[in-house]
Structure formats: structure tokens, C-alpha cells
Amino acid sequence: MSEFFGIDIGGSGIKGAPVDLSCGELADKRKRIKTPQPATPKAVADVAAQLLEHFEASGPVGCALPSVVQRGVVLSAANIDDAWIGVEGEKLFSKRLGRPVRLLNDADAAGLAEMRFGAGRDEPGLVLMLTFGTGIGSALVYKGELVPNTELGHAQFRGMEAEEYVAARLVKREDMKIDWWASRVNELLAHFERLFSPDLIVFGGGISKRFEEFSMHLETRARLLPARLGNNAGIVGAALAARDAA
Numbered sequence: 001m002s003e004f005f006g007i008d009i010g011g012s013g014i015k016g017a018p019v020d021l022s023c024g025e026l027a028d029k030r031k032r033i034k035t036p037q038p039a040t041p042k043a044v045a046d047v048a049a050q051l052l053e054h055f056e057a058s059g060p061v062g063c064a065l066p067s068v069v070q071r072g073v074v075l076s077a078a079n080i081d082d083a084w085i086g087v088e089g090e091k092l093f094s095k096r097l098g099r100p101v102r103l104l105n106d107a108d109a110a111g112l113a114e115m116r117f118g119a120g121r122d123e124p125g126l127v128l129m130l131t132f133g134t135g136i137g138s139a140l141v142y143k144g145e146l147v148p149n150t151e152l153g154h155a156q157f158r159g160m161e162a163e164e165y166v167a168a169r170l171v172k173r174e175d176m177k178i179d180w181w182a183s184r185v186n187e188l189l190a191h192f193e194r195l196f197s198p199d200l201i202v203f204g205g206g207i208s209k210r211f212e213e214f215s216m217h218l219e220t221r222a223r224l225l226p227a228r229l230g231n232n233a234g235i236v237g238a239a240l241a242a243r244d245a246a
């Protein structure tokens with residue numbers, strides 16, 4: 001079997017699709033449902049059930065979410081309800097959906113997907129993937145093995161959390177010119193390079209679509225590539241995790 005179902009849980013939308021893992025492409029048009037408010041575990045599990053019903057999907061499911069997930073337990077919650085914290089998420093979802101479920105951090109999912117099918121595909125060394133969106137997500141992959149839950153968006157940088165310093169939403173709202181934003185990103189990349197010395201940095205998140213517009217402001221020692229899977233990276237990575245649950 002090469003088709004597995006992936007769900008990407010975000011603060012505003014929950015997206016799902018079956019993924020063909022022989023090539024990393026969605027096997028059907030993805031469906032998005034607005035994130036319920038409050039986005040409690042139970043309310044989100046109900047949306048996941050709706051998605052599975054819509055696609056008449058069978059088999060295990062992977063869910064990417066903006067949280068630290070350790071051994072199936074959710075330990076943090078960014079842009080989703082605090083009720084997630086401490087919840088045995090995999091157990092709860094498996095029970096509600098009647099099948100094995102794997103939960104994982106959304107940036108970790110995107111990193112796994114990019115390593116397997118995207119920008120990191122041929123990279124044998126250390127890869128740092130950063131996703132720039134509402135927050136900053138991070139995935140660190142060494143020789144194909146993920147170091148989960150790195151949460152570099154919360155690293156202290158210039159007196160605040162990194163994700164506040166370079167939030168991509170600032171560009172969206174036109175509060176900040178993209179080249180000024182990019183110069184902040186550049187400072188942050190230099191900081192992470194000093195700490196981790198990656199061989200490759202993959203630049204992800206919605207704003208990576210505009211990579212060409214600002215990449216001239218980014219100077220890194222490592223190779224720097226935009227993510228290739230765009231908005232589907234979370235779903236594809238979640239489907240990869242689903243396969244592990246099979």
C-alpha cells in the first residue's frame with residue numbers, strides 16, 4: 001500500500017488529503033475545514049473524522065500540529081487551545097477515528113516531507129528546515145533521521161522570541177517591507193548557523209513562495225533552498241508518519 005492519509009492542523013484551517021507515498025503527491029484534491037473555535041482536542045478530532053468521512057479514507061492517519069509531541073502526548077499548543085497541553089493525543093485521536101494515529105509537530109512533518117520528496121532529497125548531511133508562518137517552526141534532520149521537537153522559533157533572539165522578531169505575518173500585513181524583514185531573517189539564519197552548522201537550510205512556510213523576491217538578502221554558509229512542497233508539506237509529512245503507524 002502506498003496511499004496514506006495526512007492531516008495538517010493549523011490555527012485557521014485543518015487540511016487533509018490522501019497522499020501517494022510512492023511519489024509524495026496528493027492522491028486527491030485536498031479538503032480544508034475551518035479550525036473550530038475553541039480548537040480543543042475533541043473539536044479538532046471531530047473535524048479529522050469529517051475529513052476521513054469525506055474521502056472515505058481507511059487505514060492509519062498522521063496529524064501534524066503546531067505542538068511539541070512526545071510519545072503521543074501533546075506538550076505545547078501554539079494557535080490551538082491550551083486544553084491540548086498534557087493530552088494523550090494519539091490515544092484520543094485513535095479512539096475517535098477508530099484506527100492507528102500518529103501525531104507530530106507540523107514543522108517536523110514538513111521537514112520529513114522535504115527530505116523525502118523535496119528540497120532535502122539528495123542531502124546526506126545535516127539539514128535545518130525552518131517554516132515561516134504565524135510562528136517559526138523548525139526541523140533538524142541528520143542523515144535522514146529527524147531530531148524531533150526542536151522549537152527554534154522560541155529561541156531567545158535580540159531580547160524576544162525568534163518568531164516574534166521575524167514573524168512572516170508582519171510582511172503580510174505590509175507593516176514591514178520585505179527586504180527589511182529579510183535582513184532580520186538573515187540575522188537569525190546566521191545565529192542558527194553558528195549554533196548548528198547545517199549543510200543545507202530549507203526555507204519553508206507560506207512566504208517561501210516569494211523566495212525569489214528576498215533571497216538576495218540572505219547570505220548563508222550552508223546551501224539555502226526554498227521548500228518545494230509548498231502548502232502540502234505538512235499533509236505529506238503527516239502521511240509519512242501515518243505509514244509508520246501501520
Ligand code: BGC
Pocket residue numbers: 065066067068076078105106107108131133134135136137138151153154163
Ligand atoms: C510552535 C511550533 C510550530 C511552529 C509553526 C510555533 O509557534 O511552537 O510547535 O512548529 O509555531 O507552526
